[in-house]
Amino acid sequence: MKIVVGQGSCGIAAGAAKVYDGLNNNLDKSKATLTFSGCVGMCYLEPIVDIYDDDKMTRLVRVSENDVDNICKFAQTKDYSLIENITISKDDEEFLTKQTRIALRKCGIINPEEIDDYIQSDGYTAIEKVLTTMSPEDVIETIKTSGLAGRGGAGFPTWFKWNAARQSQGDEKYLICNADEGDPGAFMDRAVIESDPHNLIEGMIIGAYAIGAKHAVVYVRAEYPLAIKRLQKAIDQATEKGFLGKNICGTEFSCDMKIKAGAGAFVCGEETALIESLEGQRGMPRLKPPFPAQSGYWNKPSNINNVETFANVTWIINNGGEAFAAMGTENSKGTKVFALTGKIKRGGLVEIPMGKTLRDVIYDIGGGIRDNKEFKAVQLGGPSGGCIPAELIDTVIDYKSLGATGAIMGSGGMVVMDESTCMVSMAKFFLDFTAKESCGKCVHCRIGTKRMLEILERITTGKGQENDIELLEELCFAIKDGALCGLGQTAPNPVLTTIKYFRNEYEAHINDKKCPACECAEMLTYSIDKELCKGCTLCAINCPVKAINGSVKTAHEINSEICIKCGKCKEVCKFSAVKLS
Amino acid sequence: MSSKNGIDLSLIQDMVEEYKDIKGSLITILQKTQEVYDYLPEEAIKYISEKTSIPCSEIMGVATFYTQFRFQPVGKYMVMLCQGTACHVNGSKKIMKTINEYLGISDGETTEDGLFSLKCVACLGCCSLSPVMMINDKTYGSLTPEKTREILRQLKEEN
Structure with a gap:
């Protein structure tokens, strides 16, 4: 028998470490082995313990220290009635069975701190295949066939970036992974690194081979201490086993990898700002062109992709580009991971093929709205994204359809809101965020977001003026046109979408001095x-x-x-x- | 090698020597310095400037850009309250008010007894447990005003 305790950051916060310690002290180790995994993404059921006995897996949920005794007794007796009350229900099982997992396929299943666990589940077979049977051009062609697009938010074709970096002249090139997951409400990348770091490493080595880079860097945000710890451990193990460093898998190809911890700045998710930060500077975006593919880190050709993008690469190599492209819609291929949170019954990580609808995710997988309240809107893409109202719940999830609503696919934050959420206050929340995080380099973003925030402040405190909505819109378009980087250009999105779909709420605040959701304290x-x-x-x-x-x-x-x-x-x-x- | 304010610079001597000639290491040096002192003392910044030949003004420019860096000593317990979207939607404002009232400090302040500091931070990535706060690397989730007061009370009692 094998007992696996899920230990991602949120599992630990929910008490998984105490459960693990309790089992470690009390379990009869001759009856069962004890180990841990990362996060399976059923965050609302944490702490989770999986028991493997012969071919059967029993998942225990919301386990507390008080259940340790019974689990230990179960290991002795195999009497299922002992753990019946904490065994996962059929309904909750659907949260996972209705998903299609590629990027997350090993998350919560293998032990992230044991490279052998990863190898035994077909790990490091893709890199071997690539290095021994494929040319860099073959790899780029396979990625092109797959239709993989950047999962960080912009959705730019991955093969195109790889090819541009490959074509750039120069001996010294860099491959960079953007793990500066700054979008408040998104935690997919953290989960991937904490739960399956070797998959990221392997995907990155393949990318490095494709563009011809000998050095790889992962830029991880400082708020993720556990992710940094596990990734470093994985890098050390991979180096020891010959999957990183000189002559990988006994071939001519060499590549090293290091971690750079971010220091807390949302704008560093923008690729040129990230490069500035990697170089030890203030993370202020550079003017493009030149693009990083021509002149990036230390002015050398560089390629930057997001964690989830790399997490798909090994699967694509092993299963073929066609298999990946078979999923999804005409313009968006493969799967996408969302961090489903907010006023939802079942919150956690959801990976679905492109082409499903918001309803599939929110109702079918997420179980609908908590506390029997009305679904009002869903926010996608964080501070760069927008709010999609209840009437558009059947919107298809692909880059084009989501873009048409005024929101964006984004990196995967999906925050569900009910009738008690004030949409003006929501817009103010995001503007407050972008105004604080604006690096200050360009006037439109620095002053524009500040002015917008001031207007939203007065609207939500009952001091709104007659033309405020029009003024907000004017500022929105000016900032979209005038800002230097993606942070500024997309900062107006939360305001524009809430005005578009919830104009009546703005008007109620301004004209009637009322907050229909009863959230804005000054007006209650x-x-x-x-x-x-x-x-x-x-x-x-x-x-x-x-x-x-x-x-x-x-x-x-x-x-x-x-x-x-x-x-x-x-x-x-x-x-x-x-x-x- | 103790300075007049009791900052023992020998604690970062080896680290600065190790990184000073590796280009692009300023942020790493500052992070490691903060790990030692819990903040960035003026003396340490001057020392780093001397060793790396990066002007103090530039170091401050970098340090003040990032939210991670602090320039004042902090309390024994660093309460980091998550300001992510999910926490916002699930009532982090109430938790903020509870902490403000219970400890008598606002964002960025430290209690007079030097026990608690409060800092509002960007998303901690534990959105399913929102609202969330982190105290010295330990995450507390599904907070209510009562639960928050209880956690703080227990920490107070331990001292």
Whole structure:
């Protein structure tokens, strides 16, 4: 018997490390071996423990320290009734069975810190095939056939970038992996690195061979300490086994790999800013052209791809470009990984073939909206993307269809919102982010986002002015046209899409000084429902400004003149008697 | 090699020697310096400037660009509150208010007893557990105001 505890960052945060330690101390090791894996992507069920016995796998979910005893007893007796209450339900199993996994195919299954686990699951066979039977041009041709496009957000054809870097003159070339996953609400890349780092490494070596690079660099954001630790371990193991370094797989090809930890700047996800940062400078974008393929890292030809892009490469080499291209739509091939979060029942990592609809992901896989609330919108692509409203839920997931809504495919953040989310506040949230993260190099982005944020601030605090929507739109188009890099050019998207689909909410804020979602604190009025109030006095005791009057066992009242709208009364009320309007 | 403010520069001496001639290493040097002191002391920046021949102004230019770097000592517990989209949608504002009230500090401040510092950070990537905060590399998820107060209270009690 083998017991595997899922230990990705979120698993650990949910308590997986305690479960692992408990099992490690109490499990009879003659009955079962204990090991761990990364993250299988069913984040809402963490901590997850998989038990393999003969050919049968039993998945235990939401495991706590208190379950350790029973799992240990189960290892002795194989009595399934002991673990019945924590065994995954049929419904929850569908979260995975309805997916098609390529980039994530080994995540949560193998031990990310053991190279032998990876090798035993056909790992490092693609690189051997490439180095012994394919020319760099063959590799590029295979990637071209597959139709693989950059998964970082822009969706640029991968083969084209590889080919451009290959064609560039120069002995010294660099292959760079962009793992600066800065989009708030996205964690696909973290999961891939934490759960299957060798797949990334192998994909990168293949890329390096294709463009003719001898040096590879992974730029990982500093907020991912576990990913950095596991990737470094994997690089060391791969080097030791001869998959990295001099004469890889006994061939003439050599390539080394190192990690550079980012230091916290969203703009470094832009490729030229990332290069500046790699060189130890402020991460400010360069003017293009020259493109990195001609002059990148240390002014040498460089190719930059995202983690998920590389994670598809080994599968494509092993299964052929045609097999990958067989999935998806005419303009978007293969699969895409999404980080499904927000007000969703089942949140986690979802990998589906292009061509599925948003409904498939949100309802079929994600199980719909939490707490029986109404689905309102889904945000794709983070600060560069947009909000797609409920009426467009049947939109097909491919680059073209999503682009047509005003949103973008993006790197894969998919945040679901319900009726209680204010769309103006959402737009302000993203503008606040981009304004803070703007590097300041170009005027349109630096000052434009600031001005937009100011307008959104006043709209959400009840001080909106008559022409604010038009002014916002004017600024949006000016920034789109005038900004130097992708951060600025896409920064207006969250505002433009919310104006497009939720103009009435903007108007309610500006004209009626009302927030329809009851989120913008300054515009709310608190009151107590006399029917529901039991007169427990808890709200009155907790009110910091003594705005609540009433005696014991009689309905209380809020004096709106004194009320500072802090929400304390609503928070403490046990009878849900405090209402917002 | 202790400076007048009690900064022991010998702690970073070997590291700076190792990296000073590798081009493009400034950010790495600053990260490793912060690992030692928990922030970037002025003396350390001057020392790095001297050794690498990079002007202090340029080092500060780089250091202030990135959110990771701090220029003041921080508390024993660094509370990093996630400001990601999922956390925003799931109520990180309330958690922020709870921490503000319970500890009496705002973003970027440290409590008088030097125990807690609060910093709002970009997405920590644990979106399914939102709202989330990280205290000294340990992640706490599915926060409610009550749970947040309990976590902070326990840490307080440990001291």
